[in-house]
Amino acid sequence: MPFSKHSAKQPARRGRPRSGGREAILAAAFELLVERGASRLTTREVATRAGVSEGSVFYHFTDRTGLLTAVIEDSLTALMEVSPSSQAQVAETLDALTSGIERFLDKALIVLIAAQSDAELRAGMAAFLLENDFGPHRGVEGIAGYLRAQQQAGLLRADIDPESVAMMLLGSLFLQVSMRQMVSEDYGGNLPGRSQVLASLMAMLTPAPQ
Amino acid sequence: MPFSKHSAKQPARRGRPRSGGREAILAAAFELLVERGASRLTTREVATRAGVSEGSVFYHFTDRTGLLTAVIEDSLTALMEVSPSSQAQVAETLDALTSGIERFLDKALIVLIAAQSDAELRAGMAAFLLENDFGPHRGVEGIAGYLRAQQQAGLLRADIDPESVAMMLLGSLFLQVSMRQMVSEDYGGNLPGRSQVLASLMAMLTPAPQ
DNA sequence: GTCTATAGGTTGATAGAC
DNA sequence: GTCTATCAACCTATAGAC
Numbered sequence: 336m337p338f339s340k341h342s343a344k345q346p347a348r349r350g351r352p353r354s355g356g357r358e359a360i361l362a363a364a365f366e367l368l369v370e371r372g373a374s375r376l377t378t379r380e381v382a383t384r385a386g387v388s389e390g391s392v393f394y395h396f397t398d399r400t401g402l403l404t405a406v407i408e409d410s411l412t413a414l415m416e417v418s419p420s421s422q423a424q425v426a427e428t429l430d431a432l433t434s435g436i437e438r439f440l441d442k443a444l445i446v447l448i449a450a451q452s453d454a455e456l457r458a459g460m461a462a463f464l465l466e467n468d469f470g471p472h473r474g475v476e477g478i479a480g481y482l483r484a485q486q487q488a489g490l491l492r493a494d495i496d497p498e499s500v501a502m503m504l505l506g507s508l509f510l511q512v513s514m515r516q517m518v519s520e521d522y523g524g525n526l527p528g529r530s531q532v533l534a535s536l537m538a539m540l541t542p543a544p545q
Numbered sequence: 546m547p548f549s550k551h552s553a554k555q556p557a558r559r560g561r562p563r564s565g566g567r568e569a570i571l572a573a574a575f576e577l578l579v580e581r582g583a584s585r586l587t588t589r590e591v592a593t594r595a596g597v598s599e600g601s602v603f604y605h606f607t608d609r610t611g612l613l614t615a616v617i618e619d620s621l622t623a624l625m626e627v628s629p630s631s632q633a634q635v636a637e638t639l640d641a642l643t644s645g646i647e648r649f650l651d652k653a654l655i656v657l658i659a660a661q662s663d664a665e666l667r668a669g670m671a672a673f674l675l676e677n678d679f680g681p682h683r684g685v686e687g688i689a690g691y692l693r694a695q696q697q698a699g700l701l702r703a704d705i706d707p708e709s710v711a712m713m714l715l716g717s718l719f720l721q722v723s724m725r726q727m728v729s730e731d732y733g734g735n736l737p738g739r740s741q742v743l744a745s746l747m748a749m750l751t752p753a754p755q
Numbered sequence: 756g757t758c759t760a761t762a763g764g765t766t767g768a769t770a771g772a773c
Numbered sequence: 774g775t776c777t778a779t780c781a782a783c784c785t786a787t788a789g790a791c
Contacts (some may be wrong), residue, residue: 345686354774354775356774356775357774359784370664370668371663371664372661372662372663372664372666373583373584373661373662374583374584374662375662375663375664377765377766378766378767378768379765379766381766382685383557384576387774387775388776388777389766389767389768389776390768390769390770390774390775390776390777390778391774392776393767393768393769394774394775395774397768398768399766399767399768400766404757406623417744420577420784421663447727448658448727451582451583451661451662451727452582452583452584452585452661452662453576453581453582453585454575454580454582454585454586456582457582457727458707460592460728461728461729461732464728465729468617470724470728470732470735471720471724471735471736472735472736475736475744490744492749494748495745495748495749495789496737496741496744496745496748497738498737498741499742499744499745499746500616500745500749501737502551502717502720502737503713503714503716503717503742503746504717505716505717506713506714506715506716506717506718506720507712507715507716507717508714508716509716509719509720509723510681510715510720511709511712511716511717512718513682513719513723515660516669517657517658517660517661517667518672518674518680519671519675522671522680523654525681525682526681526682526685526712527685527706527708527711527712528708531706531708532709532712532713534709535705535710536709536711536713538704538705538706539702539705539710539741539750540749564756564757566757567756568757587783587785588784588785588786589783589784589785597756597757597758598757598758598759599758599759599784599785599786600756600757600758600759600760600786600787600788601756601757601758603785603786603787604757605757607786608785608786609784609786664775692789714759756791757790757791758789758790758791759777759784759788759789759790759791760785760786760787760788760789760790761787761788762785762786762788762789763783763784763785763786763787764783764785764786765782765783765785766774766781766782766783766784767778767780767781767782767783768776768779768781768782769778769779769780769781770777770778770779770780771776771777772775772776772783773774773777
């Protein structure tokens with residue numbers, strides 16, 4: 336698809352052009368989620384940071400929960416387009432594929448965690464994921480698909496289970512990113528990194544020496 | 546160590562015996578964390594559920610943050626004693642080891658997630674983990690130690706990297722438990738389960754057919 | 756250590772002009 | 774769509790008696 340964004344697909348907008356207030360609010364809320372955590376996010380501060388009044392926040396999102404729901408669903412929707420399973424077809428190495436997933440997780444985890452602060456948000460997100468058939472199984476499928484292709488080309492051991500390997504690989508990425516984000520930036524140093532895991536895995540995926 | 550809990554190690558308590566109020570509050574807070582999420586936990590509701598007055602909560606924990614910090618550190622301290630690395634010496638199969646880790650993660654994730662709702666809690670937990678040299682690297686070490694022992698006994702491929710395999714295995718467990726808890730109970734069905742992953746891994750760990 | 760009562764402050768949300 | 778002004782509710786925290 337050429338002209339990615341600026342394609343003439345959508346009809347010209349009618350009415351008053353968007354002022355960007357809504358987007359500024361969403362961005363500010365996302366920032367605060369990262370910096371302070373969901374419990375410490377107030378509509379007041381979101382408004383201040385977005386450079387709008389608090390009334391605007393409620394105009395656009397009805398209530399605080401509506402705002403957070405929008406942040407979560409917007410982020411996930413944006414991520415769905417760069418989802419691992421859609422990458423898998425183009426990535427030419429496991430290295431490229433997994434580094435893409437790592438970046439993906441970095442953003443997805445923010446909202447996944449934010450949703451955990453409130454049972455209502457959590458349920459809403461679960462429903463959203465279900466409706467859109469979105470979730471880590473897509474990542475597993477993506478990786479497994481790649482592995483299976485390599486396998487059929489005779490480049491990998493024939494007797495391995497692509498799904499299980501994909502689950503372990505995705506899991507190691509998820510654990511690494513989670514710890515960096517949930518504990519501290521440099522906490523990952525304690526754990527085997529992506530390249531080490533990948534190198535070891537590659538060795539295991541090719542036939543072992545007798 | 547015999548007589549696990551009821552050993553006579555500790556000197557007899559002096560002074561007024563504990564009434565259990567503190568413990569009831571901690572338990573109630575933990576429950577609410579699971580049911581409603583950290584943002585929706587109020588000191589009022591904690592007190593009600595614990596069957597004490599709100600004043601008691603503040604007497605014991607100074608403030609709301611103090612209460613949550615105590616919940617987090619208490620839970621983690623309890624878990625440190627059944628930490629994977631201490632299990633690794635006794636577990637006789639990867640199956641026993643990983644199912645223990647799964648149960649471990651089920652509890653640990655509750656407080657790990659709760660801490661994410663507030664930057665202050667998050668920082669406190671990070672410091673606590675650092676001080677106690679506690680975290681997933683202990684799990685990796687535990688699994689890797691087990692694998693290395695098996696390897697030296699000639700039961701596993703000699704050319705695999707135990708740390709990387711441990712990271713992947715722990716990662717897959719972490720991912721599975723996270724999704725069950727953060728999305729929905731039966732969400733794990735979409736993903737390869739522990740036994741499937743384990744079976745595939747075992748096949749990979751033993752020398753491949755030529 | 757636990758209670759009751761209450762103060763104080765913050766916050767989510769609304770109303771109405773522009 | 775955005776603003777200002779304001780309210781009502783809630784919730785944390787304190788004081789002081791038992």
